[in-house]
Amino acid sequence: MPNERSKNVEIAPLNGEVFLTWEDLWVTASSMKNGDKAILKGLTGYARPSELMAIMGPSGCGKSTLLDTIAGRLGSSTRQSGEILINGRKQTLAYGTSAYVTQEDTLMATLTVEETVYYSAELQLPNSMPKSEKKQIADMTMKEMGLQDAMETRIGGWSGKGISGGQKRRVSICLEILTRPKLLFLDEPTSGLDSAASYHVMKTIASQCQGRTIIASIHQPSAEVFSLFHSLCLLSSGRTVYFGPASTAIEFFASSGYPCPTLQNPSDHFLKTINSDFDQDIEEGPTSKKSTEEVINILIESYISSDKYKDVQSRVAQICKQEGEVLEKRSHASFTTQSLVLTRRSFVNMSRDLGYYWLRLAVYIVIAVGLGTIYYDVGFSFASIQARGSMLMFVASFITFMAIGGFPSFVEELKVFQREKLNGHYGSGSFAIANTLSAMPYLLLVSFIPGAIAYFLTGLQRGYEQFIFFALVLFTCMMLVESLMMIIASIMPNFLMGLITGAGIQAIMILSGGFFRSPDDLPRPFWKYPVHYVAFHRYAYEGLFKNEFEGLKIHVGHKGKTHLMSGEDILKNTWKMDMDYSKWVDLAILLGMLVSYRLLFLLLVKAGEKVKPAIRAVMSTSPQQISSAETPLHVLAT
Numbered sequence: 001m002p003n004e005r006s007k008n009v010e011i012a013p014l015n016g017e018v019f020l021t022w023e024d025l026w027v028t029a030s031s032m033k034n035g036d037k038a039i040l041k042g043l044t045g046y047a048r049p050s051e052l053m054a055i056m057g058p059s060g061c062g063k064s065t066l067l068d069t070i071a072g073r074l075g076s077s078t079r080q081s082g083e084i085l086i087n088g089r090k091q092t093l094a095y096g097t098s099a100y101v102t103q104e105d106t107l108m109a110t111l112t113v114e115e116t117v118y119y120s121a122e123l124q125l126p127n128s129m130p131k132s133e134k135k136q137i138a139d140m141t142m143k144e145m146g147l148q149d150a151m152e153t154r155i156g157g158w159s160g161k162g163i164s165g166g167q168k169r170r171v172s173i174c175l176e177i178l179t180r181p182k183l184l185f186l187d188e189p190t191s192g193l194d195s196a197a198s199y200h201v202m203k204t205i206a207s208q209c210q211g212r213t214i215i216a217s218i219h220q221p222s223a224e225v226f227s228l229f230h231s232l233c234l235l236s237s238g239r240t241v242y243f244g245p246a247s248t249a250i251e252f253f254a255s256s257g258y259p260c261p262t263l264q265n266p267s268d269h270f271l272k273t274i275n276s277d278f279d280q281d282i283e284e285g286p287t288s289k290k291s292t293e294e295v296i297n298i299l300i301e302s303y304i305s306s307d308k309y310k311d312v313q314s315r316v317a318q319i320c321k322q323e324g325e326v327l328e329k330r331s332h333a334s335f336t337t338q339s340l341v342l343t344r345r346s347f348v349n350m351s352r353d354l355g356y357y358w359l360r361l362a363v364y365i366v367i368a369v370g371l372g373t374i375y376y377d378v379g380f381s382f383a384s385i386q387a388r389g390s391m392l393m394f395v396a397s398f399i400t401f402m403a404i405g406g407f408p409s410f411v412e413e414l415k416v417f418q419r420e421k422l423n424g425h426y427g428s429g430s431f432a433i434a435n436t437l438s439a440m441p442y443l444l445l446v447s448f449i450p451g452a453i454a455y456f457l458t459g460l461q462r463g464y465e466q467f468i469f470f471a472l473v474l475f476t477c478m479m480l481v482e483s484l485m486m487i488i489a490s491i492m493p494n495f496l497m498g499l500i501t502g503a504g505i506q507a508i509m510i511l512s513g514g515f516f517r518s519p520d521d522l523p524r525p526f527w528k529y530p531v532h533y534v535a536f537h538r539y540a541y542e543g544l545f546k547n548e549f550e551g552l553k554i555h556v557g558h559k560g561k562t563h564l565m566s567g568e569d570i571l572k573n574t575w576k577m578d579m580d581y582s583k584w585v586d587l588a589i590l591l592g593m594l595v596s597y598r599l600l601f602l603l604l605v606k607a608g609e610k611v612k613p614a615i616r617a618v619m620s621t622s623p624q625q626i627s628s629a630e631t632p633l634h635v636l637a638t
């Protein structure tokens with residue numbers, strides 16, 4: 001039984017066990033319009049190994065905020081104060097030291113349930129474990145979560161229907177319990193599940209409690225689910241109504257004057273009594289009635305003056321005195337294994353997501369046929385100089401510009417990466433490598449097939465070297481656009497804002513690339529220095545133009561006579577190209593830019609990991625500063 005076990009829990013952590021304490025925790029959100037608003041108001045509590053703690057309360061009472069705060073994931077739009085200690089020490093929790101199942105299911109829509117869990121097992125479980133054992137663990141966990149019948153169904157999402165919402169919830173939980181983490185946070189693990197499924201899921205979670213600290217926020221548990229909880233933290237408008245063993249909560253309500261009616265589910269009674277959203281008077285006998293707000297205040301006062309509150313405080317003080325173990329990151333697969341598994345997973349995802357590359361390939365083929373027919377067999381006349389220039393400019397600007405079309409699919413993949421990275425499944429390095437490697441075959445297809453159609457129909461220089469150079473520039477430019485969009489996505493993951501920003505940046509680079517205004521005529525501050533040199537379009541135009549015009553002879557007719565004009569003269573005099581270096585230097589610069597763009601993405605993601613906790617530390621204010629925003633708890637109690 002939960003209670004008997006919780007009585008025996010030791011104060012000192014053993015073998016990586018985790019004690020979590022929070023004391024006088026305040027969280028405030030500030031907005032220009034409404035000023036400061038306290039979300040959590042002076043909460044104190046603790047979570048111990050071998051216990052399943054439930055955070056309950058009406059919608060909007062601060063359950064998710066409390067979970068995020070103690071898990072070290074609070075957003076930078078809020079300020080926090082108070083002390084959160086792990087094993088009596090100040091330690092950072094995020095990035096790999098615990099697992100967190102978020103309220104939102106962020107999964108790869110194109111994969112089946114089985115693939116999702118297998119890939120995750122390969123990513124998370126250590127290399128020393130045989131593959132068969134990893135598969136066995138994955139199969140067992142799926143079975144525990146009741147997913148055996150949905151194993152071959154795709155997750156589904158915005159691109160098509162797949163498993164149900166409740167099944168998605170179970171897959172999300174499944175992925176986080178694969179490694180049996182010592183500290184597990186679950187935000188609404190049972191939302192979207194029917195009562196039987198809720199019970200089975202919570203029972204599986206509770207059965208893994210031994211030696212583990214599990215904290216779950218939960219909306220409306222059934223009586224059976226409620227009986228699985230060892231301890232309960234009941235909140236109302238960010239204040240503690242009750243904290244202590246789940247089994248004595250009924251007693252507490254009864255002693256405070258609000259006994260649970262016979263045959264009523266205790267959690268229903270608690271939530272009904274403290275939900276002030278639909279304020280109604282609560283019957284207190286044949287004559288008297290009290291508003292919900294008054295009842296909540298009575299319960300809070302009753303809790304603060306109870307032995308339970310003193311017990312919580314003394315237990316927190318006791319745990320804090322122990323300078324226990326420092327949390328270690330979980331051991332997982334090696335960097336190489338993770339990069340390979342992620343490459344495979346990303347490749348499969350790209351092959352199944354029509355919007356990622358296939359649609360682009362089809363559209364590019366149509367455009368290539370269009371280009372090829374408009375500039376069909378361009379010839380060697382004087383007019384062909386302009387035609388060749390325009391055709392190459394279109395390829396280097398607009399065909400590459402369209403590479404932003406895969407951005408929504410990339411943002412979906414990035415969301416999965418952010419969840420997995422935050423839970424410590426793998427690092428940003430393996431993701432950057434995997435994304436680069438898995439995209440390459442598709443981008444080679446997308447640049448070589450439509451490239452060949454446009455190139456040969458137009459009748460550009462007939463040499464394999466020239467065609468391969470042309471396709472390689474196209475390929476590198478598309479990878480550059482994808483890298484640019486990755487950088488943008490790491491700063492603003494909202495895909496509409498990202499698309500607009502990406503399009504704007506590219507428009508500026510195209511403008512200053514040297515075609516629409518020759519390099520010599522570009523205004524010096526800004527457009528020539530630095531934009532012209534930073535824009536990758538400059539090197540793409542230069543490379544493609546040199547590739548096409550070097551060695552070319554144009555037939556110029558003048559007064560009935562024809563003479564030949566060399567491509568080199570056209571490059572120098574008409575296109576104002578810098579002829580001091582070869583086209584291969586341009587390609588090398590483009591490749592260098594590609595590497596630096598990818599490194600910049602990595603740097604930004606890594607910086608985010610360091611900056612976010614730092615911002616949180618700066619945003620943490622002293623309790624005195626925040627408490628002025630709301631009446632403190634002890635004032636309410638007196």
Ligand SMILES: Nc1ncnc2c1ncn2[C@@H]1O[C@H](COP(=O)(O)OP(=O)(O)OP(=O)(O)O)[C@@H](O)[C@H]1O
Binds near residue numbers: 029058059061064065
């Ligand atoms: N960053 C924020 N800025 C402003 N208000 C916020 C912020 N985060 C949370 N809140 C507010 O704080 C309150 C608590 O939010 P929280 O998501 O923690 O509630 P909850 O109990 O988990 O709700 P639910 O059960 O409906 O998910 C809500 O009123 C919410 O609007």
